[in-house]
Amino acid sequence: MSDKGQYILQTQGLTKEFKGFTAVDDVNLNVKRHQIHALIGPNGAGKTTVFNLLTKFLQPTRGKITFNGRDITSAKSAEIARMGVIRSFQISAVFPHMTARENVRVALQRELGTSFHFWRSVKTLNALNARAEELLTSVGLERFADVVVADMSYGRKRALEIATTLAMEPELMLLDEPTQGMGREDVELITQLIRKVSAGRTILMVEHNLGVVSTLCDTITVLQRGAILTEGDYATVSADPRVKEAYMGKAA
Template sequence: MTETGDFILQTQGLTKEFKGFTAVNGVDLRIRRHTIHALIGPNGAGKTTVFNLLTKFLTPTRGTIAFNGRDITPAKPAEIARMGVVRSFQISAVFPHMTARENVRVALLRKLGTSFHFWRGERALAPLNDRADELLAMVGLERFREAVVADLPYGRKRALELATTLALDPELMLLDEPTQGMGREDVELVTQLIRKVSANRTILMVEHNLGVVSTLCDTITVLQRGAVLTEGTYAEVSADPRVKEAYMGRAA
């Protein structure tokens, strides 16, 4: 029997209503520690709303959220970020007119609690360069550390976003459509990077690309109309006729 401590994040009866419309309806999630877990479903299934509830950008109408056994339902977004729950947004969240290294350095300053000191002189910030360069190397951007982000290809920008997320030293990473809008080459790059950075971390991701999901994810939760339709491995959920009808058949 699995102990509660095996799960880093759990929800019970998670529900969100908007003026009579139920966007998320009684969702129970259990995210196992040190795994990659996907949340999938057709458009309008409630995936992004669940992410917004988990990261506290929305407040549940009912239900509870627990992280490492602690009830975080009333917590604010900044509080859960400090606990180690960090979200990477669907749109690349980097500073386009700064270099790749400068972007990672800003994230490191935020982790240190000195994010408003980015105006300090280069000499004062230099000690962060080594760690910034380590993170850039982890995502394959060592050659691009002095490149202005606006000049980077889209896939490299998403790789940089992973580096800035890692700079916050997350225990749980929530990735929102990490391969959206990418060509095949960039999808393969980012898929490899997600696998690499998942070591000793837990990842919960919303992803439409079923090839990515089948390659990366240990467990898949399928949502339909705001509720959990089924859950299991990719082989299990893809064989479920309800899933084929609701999602898989339309995305083949």
Template sequence: MGFRAVSDVDLKVRRGHIHALIGPNGAGKTTVFNLLTRFHAPTAGRILFNGDDITAAKPADIALKGVIRSFQISAVFPHMTALENVRIALMRKLGVSFRFWTSDRTLDRLNDQAMALLDSVGLAEFADVLVVELAYGRKRALEIATTLALEPELMLLDEPTQGMGVEDVDRIAQLIKRVSAGRTILMVEHNLHVVASLADRITVLARGQTLAEGDYASVSTNPLVMEAYLGTQTEGEADHAHA
């Protein structure tokens, strides 16, 4: 019998909510993201978006429907400027997406929009800085800007605060809260302080199955969740905070 990464996960994300997907390592969180964006093909079940069955859709078609994903590792072009990165994401509106030979004149039409997006994530002053020179937290903020440039109806954020110090974590959490207005966000996140401050609803996975679901108050006091995840994670975070 083959290994099942996730099984019988019934996940409903409400429009306009920030929904957090949490659980211990190996619980199946990133696998769920891979299924939603068709990086993996499900062997059973269905995936519906706005009432449409997208279970067998191609990744590019899912993105065109407005399901846009960020990754654990920052996925921006390091040897381009912050402005150039956002302009490339905006190129889709011109129908010239991924055609890197597009003229500068065409791309210049997008400067105002790109600058507005950079300003929305606090990076306007870094517009002309090469991404390779940006601090890690600012690279993640830039990735959120490029994700927003694709006009997501559903944003999938995979570990948006991973590897950050406390100051950057707070900055990115505030940024996610700010850009969530009028949008729907599903995020995988290990930092429970971030989850507690942002999430309207939380789904807890363990061994590929749904262990609990609800708001933070109900989930955090669930004995099964405390045993599987929250207790050990809280201790780990306390250790990290005092390190």
């Protein structure tokens, strides 16, 4: 398989400097199609900055980013979203006083190019209900379609966020700390959900919970001080003494 076919997202020499501080240092990332790929590393390793570069919230100082073989280094955030690169918080459920169904319907409006046309007739919007309910069912929220988001648990809010992301028909989903702040039950729920929605698409995720990473991820890239420390499957990276030192502060 050619690189273009095998890899959905690649970076070459990706670098971001802030007034002399190098936050991302010559990162060469190769994300294989239809895999779940994790970026991990201690606090300050540069994971979120890499995500911000990939989704064009930041422009790189140097380097190149390609998606499906196309150079997107200079593309705008909205442009790459239209290509199918969707970061979860870009279209998260930001309307706490709306129901779960209404939140997904807003995301579907964006996909249809009728963003935020709240003045459209109820009949027009109701045409989106069937697809909205399919998406809610896909993330296990079918019983919560009419529940106001503010009244939902944190784990269910994150599941709804994934549903609104799926409404944009992503080819590549970027999930930033999807289980952050969750108890064990919600972590298990979201882990199962990520595995389910990964079918037929690619997921790149930043995640601190190594239990989640070990369960879900095909490939793991470990960052330290903005640079790639090592890469491989969980067994490979977890056995690397440099990874243990980076996390624990001493060699194991």
